[in-house]
Amino acid sequence: MGKKKKSAQNAATVAEPVAVEATSSNDLRACLEEIKGYKGVIGYILRSSASATIDLKDPTKLIDYAVLSSSALDAADEFSELFKLGKIKNIVVEGKDVKKLSLTIHEKRISVFMEKNTDCEKILKRLRALGQN
Amino acid sequence: MELKHMDNEVYSFALKSTLDEIRNVCPDIENSFMFKENGEIIARDESTPEKVIVQVVDAFDSITEKADAIGGVECMTIECNKGSVNVICIDDLYLVTVTSTKADLNHVNIATRVLIPTVLKLLEKIHPAPLKKERALPTSEARPEIPAAEEAEEPAEVSGEEPKKEEVEEPLESEPSLPEPSANQLIVEDLQGFLVPSDIVRIDSETLSEWEKLYDDRRIEEVEVETFDGKSTQCKVIPIKDWKYEGKGIIRMPEKIQITLEIKKGELVRVKPIIK
Numbered sequence: 001m002g003k004k005k006k007s008a009q010n011a012a013t014v015a016e017p018v019a020v021e022a023t024s025s026n027d028l029r030a031c032l033e034e035i036k037g038y039k040g041v042i043g044y045i046l047r048s049s050a051s052a053t054i055d056l057k058d059p060t061k062l063i064d065y066a067v068l069s070s071s072a073l074d075a076a077d078e079f080s081e082l083f084k085l086g087k088i089k090n091i092v093v094e095g096k097d098v099k100k101l102s103l104t105i106h107e108k109r110i111s112v113f114m115e116k117n118t119d120c121e122k123i124l125k126r127l128r129a130l131g132q133n
Numbered sequence: 134m135e136l137k138h139m140d141n142e143v144y145s146f147a148l149k150s151t152l153d154e155i156r157n158v159c160p161d162i163e164n165s166f167m168f169k170e171n172g173e174i175i176a177r178d179e180s181t182p183e184k185v186i187v188q189v190v191d192a193f194d195s196i197t198e199k200a201d202a203i204g205g206v207e208c209m210t211i212e213c214n215k216g217s218v219n220v221i222c223i224d225d226l227y228l229v230t231v232t233s234t235k236a237d238l239n240h241v242n243i244a245t246r247v248l249i250p251t252v253l254k255l256l257e258k259i260h261p262a263p264l265k266k267e268r269a270l271p272t273s274e275a276r277p278e279i280p281a282a283e284e285a286e287e288p289a290e291v292s293g294e295e296p297k298k299e300e301v302e303e304p305l306e307s308e309p310s311l312p313e314p315s316a317n318q319l320i321v322e323d324l325q326g327f328l329v330p331s332d333i334v335r336i337d338s339e340t341l342s343e344w345e346k347l348y349d350d351r352r353i354e355e356v357e358v359e360t361f362d363g364k365s366t367q368c369k370v371i372p373i374k375d376w377k378y379e380g381k382g383i384i385r386m387p388e389k390i391q392i393t394l395e396i397k398k399g400e401l402v403r404v405k406p407i408i409k
Binding site: 061064065067068071072074075076078079080082083084085086087088089090091092093094095096097098099100113 | 185216
């Protein structure tokens with residue numbers, strides 16, 4: 001209960017989503033809220049063409065994480081093009097302290113940040129299941 | 134200097150052989166190559182053109198620049214429909230492997246994460262490491278002297294001139310200067326502005342002064358720039374003024390020269406001094 005309250009306070013909606021946004025957006029957000037409760041997860045960024053929702057335990061890292069997230073997705077596009085690898089399924093970037101999982105679902109770019117030793121397979125499975133709906 | 138070059142060749146050759154062996158063990162690896170933090174290519178397989186590697190380095194650089202928030206990049210995996218890209222950091226070297234969907238990634242990871250560090254350690258023990266020495270230098274001194282794998286075929290005359298292994302430990306100043314122009318491989322960066330002359334390129338002052346030292350303190354005013362397609366031109370050269378381009382293995386080039394050489398930003402060129 002207390003946890004939910006805290007995450008609601010931390011959530012920073014940068015721009016309001018358009019009114020007609022499909023339920024998939026709400027499902028995604030709900031799913032990410034659930035994932036945020038997983039052990040080791042430190043936050044997420046959800047970006048669509050019209051809005052961006054950022055929820056991080058440490059809001060001071062907000063810009064750094066958002067910039068990294070965007071750069072990684074752009075670079076991955078370039079890698080995929082260079083080596084003709086087709087559509088990107090997911091990107092994992094591991095730093096010394098933090099790991100980042102990025103993927104695109106229903107044209108929304110998602111990045112989940114977690115502690116380095118967190119198993120991102122569980123998160124990936126959860127998000128992929130949502131993507132198949 | 135020449136001995137250092139030979140050491141780099143030895144490293145390059147050993148690492149290239151290791152990459153080839155890894156590919157023999159894991160045939161689903163389609164591309165593999167290694168580069169240093171400053172973008173210098175250390176080893177590559179035959180199936181990956183240098184142009185592609187330069188673009189990869191460029192793209193990867195855009196991530197590492199922004200990765201301080203997560204403690205730098207130690208590893209990156211991009212999973213796609215038709216395969217995966219894996220980048221791992223070993224000391225300050227990056228190893229890139231591109232695999233098909235059929236590949237057993239665990240198998241590939243074990244092979245790369247065990248073999249490459251082992252070979253690096255062995256090389257350091259057998260031969261005091263030139264890569265390490267360069268790593269110890271400040272960034273501005275790390276020069277992109279790319280030891281192309283194909284150049285590794287001609288070490289014989291080198292060993293004849295420099296017989297003593299201990300001299301590897303000597304500072305660079307004590308090494309004899311060489312008359313033949315040494316080519317550096319640099320990455321093209323745009324040079325724009327109203328007052329920018331169209332016939333002058335800019336490169337690291339470190340590289341220029343190194344060349345000057347090599348040629349009895351003769352002033353280097355012109356260089357020959359050659360593309361990998363064989364096009365070349367001669368132009369005037371001055372040191373890079375903007376600090377953010379220093380020590381990155383870059384040649385800043387006006388648009389006119391880029392058009393002449395049919396190249397663009399991000400591509401690799403060979404640059405050597407013209408001694409008059």
